[in-house]
Amino acid sequence: MLACVLFFTGANSIALAQKPTTSTTDTPATEPRVIPSTEIVKAASEISDRLKIFRDDVKPQAFVADIDTQVVALSKEIEELREKTDVWLASELTLSALEEVQRDWDRYAETLTSWAAQLDTRVSQLQEQLAEIADERPKWRNTQAAAAETELSQALVHVINNVLVELGDTQKLIESRIESVTQVQQKVSEKEKGTAESLETIRSAVEEARSGLFVRNQPPIWKVFHTAPEALTHAEEFGESWEWVVSAIDKFFKTFETRIISHIIIFVCLLVLLIVLRFRSAKWELDATSRQTVDHVFHNPVATSFLIFLVLSRPLYPDAPTVIFELTALLTVPILALLVPRLLPRVFLKSAYGLFAVVVFFPILDLLAVSGLLTRLFMFTLSGGVLAILAIWSRTNGPTINITHPKGRAFALFAARLGAVFMLISFAANIVGMVLLADFLFSGTLVTAYGAILIFVSYRILGVLAIVSLNSNFAQTFASIRKNRYRLKSSTIGFLRLAAVLIWLAMAFRWFGILDIVTSTAVKWFSTQWTVGSMTISLGSIAAFIIALWLSVLVSRFVRTILKEDVLPKARLARGMPESISLIVNYAIITIGFIVALAAAGIELSQFAIVFGAFGVGIGFGLQTIVNNFISGLILIFERPIQVGDTIEMGNGGLVGVVRQIGIRASTIRTFAGAEVIVPNGDLVAGQVTNWTLSDANRRITVEIGVAYGNNPQQIIDLLLDVANQRDDLLEDPKPNVIFKGFGESSLDFELRAWTASDNWFSLKSELTIQVHDSIVGAGIVIPFPQRDVYLRSMDPAVGESKTPKDEPRDPA
Template structure:
């Protein structure tokens, strides 16, 4: 139905015509009285133009840096050509790409600053052109009207100043345009370099399916020890120099990382001071209390976990060394945050990570690095196979951060990929083995870090939600589980998306996946005159989903935070909440259709089609919808009311767009169309107020004092806590019954939801009071009177005289 609506709305209207071109109005000259004022304004504008045309320190710095940058770019391009001429791995290509992307970002920053200056100068030129036209019209009018020479001279002087200012601005524009052209050339050279890297990456990916090394059993003998030491020393030194050079450069986010770590450390110190007052027997805060005893480790984990947001495009050695720095504090935090059964896995992953870093350092020694890669992948495969043993995964699962089914699926996928990577390495497909095997291992390392950060975040959430400050918020005080579940669910989704984003980058397929998804969603499908993209329905659904979630959040905040603080008639909060929901959904629908470019002039056609549908088969749904609006605004029945419809008794739990839900007192939920609540007779026991009268009937034996019985009944009613004092209880002597004097006790209660319980309690109290007073509660009985003697068998039929007693055993009939 959504796709059909898109098709109908997207069709162009037959009556649409191109807009007519309207000629601009002729320039309006200034009045002679306005010439001095306008001349002063022009002078201020010329001063602003003079400031814009003066040399700028920022532009001068860009000019100087661009000269050195052009020489560096030429050297980097020569080095890139030499690198591409050799055998380069995908990881090496990623490093080259990051370096050139950083150069492109530098040029982009310069171009952005330059474009701002150019935009200001262009705006100034346009202002000069508009004012020149009016000043020239003013001069022409002054000549035609033979105005005084002083006025004409002031106009000519204004035009001369305007021309001089325009020349200065034009000259500065020429200089900036030349600089912009130079930056465009640098950006073009950087783009060509990136294109060459992308082309080589595609070639390398295609070559992954071709063996580039001999099989593992044909490798020569291992390298000598001195060669190994030299390789370790050279690679470690080069990585350290690159690390120091990066963090010494102005583009390194040193201040942000340090500020984040220090801020996290201060927050942890404050929380640790407050944790001293926590109850020792509170199991929910015990783990958080243990974590707070390691403030520096938690601060480093919190700060360095955010580092990928700033250093994602940094050189590979920077990322690797930061991982080593993060390893120790992450282990200290995770050792507290995870169950004891997971401790061994943490130590094993740390050992794997260190072994992998060692393998990366000896990468120039191809044969040894290859053997180490096979050993690392084999150990990882053995660990996963051991983890897949029966019920082992359920016992070792990561502290409820993932479902067992998902963890089982990921583990099995890891086993398959690791087995394929080992087989590829043995057969000589070394690059394919590195891509697949390192992808699995690094994704596992990343998953542990993300799960640790998620667990730390959940502990902080428990701390914050349990604090006295948070308890002042009504939705946290009255709905803590709902708030905690919503936040935890959001944190879990955020962690999963972060892991997926970086995991795709680890496998070197993120750009390809994002590009393919973007291309697929942007594919146009022509249906008649409508050009529809495949992503448009998904965009509409996504916007409506966001609108629904936003409506749910706002309604929850209103119902918990706002409505209890404002005095309103019963039913008004529900009406406001429902109308807010409808309004947000309609607004979301409008935004969704606007986002996909659907014209709203076709809405009349859609409404006409809906009218035809209503005429044929949608009468009942529309009737129920309109009845729902009547219930919402007129409020004859409200949520929480106790109603009776025929034989149905219960409480109204929901009033929806089509139907309402009534929960009966025996637990059944009955779905009632809204039209029935409007058109049929409905008894609402709680429409105007929540009070309800309970009538209780009693009977006492004849001969009992009625006033005494009435006093006892009123005494029992007055001592019951749920009976209202106003209206007062009333005990009435109703009538003389067949076997009892009949009384009725009438009481009012304010809690109609428990009127049966109240009725039962009053009945018990009355029974106790009558028993203590010695008043008999009779049961129905009948007195039988005979019209003729019992001894007259003719008149009475069969004899009703008592039968003689039966003889006792052992005696003879007829006497003793």
């Protein structure tokens, strides 16, 4: 703003120089703005309030002081790590060890970058305040000069002077605060620069190690015994290793004291929860597979809780030293050894225990500072043993034949064969002296296998927790969960399985150093664009569109289920209204999801002008029926001539059934024979439909009966009414009545009429008819049947003789 004021002032000065001096009174913009005397008090109050806010904000910020304190401690850690890095780079570290060192430097670099960003933001805020003060001071100085010429009152002059003094004092405070923050900023910047240099050095070493994987860096194994003997351990390195570990642990506990306490509280709460669930789950009704899995997980709640406690370490302490994560990984080994007998298929147990032993063995060698030769020999021996085991697993008739699941058997066979190939290459590389390649493949294969076991056990535990959550008393209070429990279980287990596979793949790719390559390649593929007319598309936009649309469908189903099962049944709504609301919400969410999907794909609606035009032409020709049914569906939803649960009859008794669903294109009607008929919505709107339950569910039942001539009609009426009045499932209003229909050919005809609100009116009519029959017969009244008397006016005599009964044979006695 100050620059703008100076710009306009300079521009107006140039303009004045080109005009006569007499015109200066007509160009008041050449001088800084003068505050009118009537506005001085108000302006002074406003600027005073604004400066008070500046003075409150300019006070020392706690985070600046924290950064200033922490940067000193961090400087010591960085110097120690730099010295260690120089020593490590001078020795022949493996690729995995170099990557661990790089992760430590990355952690420091991220911390310093975060601090620098916070300090930059703080300096920018103070500089904005300083610029605002610089913009205000010329205006008040000019007002002060004008006040001296116009002889303002001493009170206004005093106000102006106070404002200028306050502006100056606040400016000095802000400048002082900027200077102190800048000093901290310089410290962070220096450390950030040094860290960047060290990080670049270690990155170069990592790249060099990767490029040197296929280079022989040590003598062949048959020659190492002819060289000078090497000490089995290095006492100096042993002491330094332990000092480094102890220092890292001590720093970890001091830095994350609050988080560690919270972490322990989580562990205790989780342990108590698992113990409680262990006893409660025994009362739940579960299928055999779920029951077995739940019992296995809750068999050892302490180990299960501690495993979750250790797995949560990385997300809870992302800034912790790498050695802490290594120790955490080692602690998971005995925990997994306790859990795998019940959570891992028996066919994998022996191999899993052997893997655990190897995983623990090599970190112990590092801590003991065992010589490189001895480590190489251990790796050579173990790689040969692991290769022999994987060779057995790679056979078609090997241990994988005991895996019952076909996909699991195929995956285990593939993994065993791939691991055998890696171990064979590692074994051969160790022999010829390519120790870096041998260590890379050996460690990578073991870590990937161990990670697979850890992720599988975690997946089983999370699956059990999902089952427990769905069967809890709280979850069972929701009808949407109670009625869809098995489907929710299947979906949750499927999601966890997919997440476990993706996490394992990411871990394997990262260990073998191809995660960045895979990620960058995928980004490149999904970012590639193609131009079709005026529209630009890419794989990323297509994927974003599909995912957004898929998520909208999932959300619509979820919301519709919640509304249908838990929300709308508790609301006092007219019959059929809950289904209409649920359907409208479903369409609204999908429509919004479609628009969001277009936005996620970077597609503007204007680009669909041609598509919409073609769609209009399609409606005019081939999509008339579909659009008609869609519009008819909207009519059914809003007008509600037919509702879900109504009993309808289409045509002249051609289709009779109950409406089960009203869809966007067609509706489903379930006949009384059990068939489900799909009827287009257009037929329901345009055709003749008899709705037996539109206004209410009342239905008339009619029982017709005929009695023999000679009976008293009033007696019959009384009997029928007595039968109807004895039933509680018939309505009293309108009350039952009997009609004497007239004189039939063989009987006196009566009709009993009664009303009911029961849906099971077919069975009710049958029961009522039986009672009418029993009452009529019990009263001694005859129910006639049609009779005909036939009179023969003439007949052939031969026919008559043939019909005359012959004499019966006599009894011989």
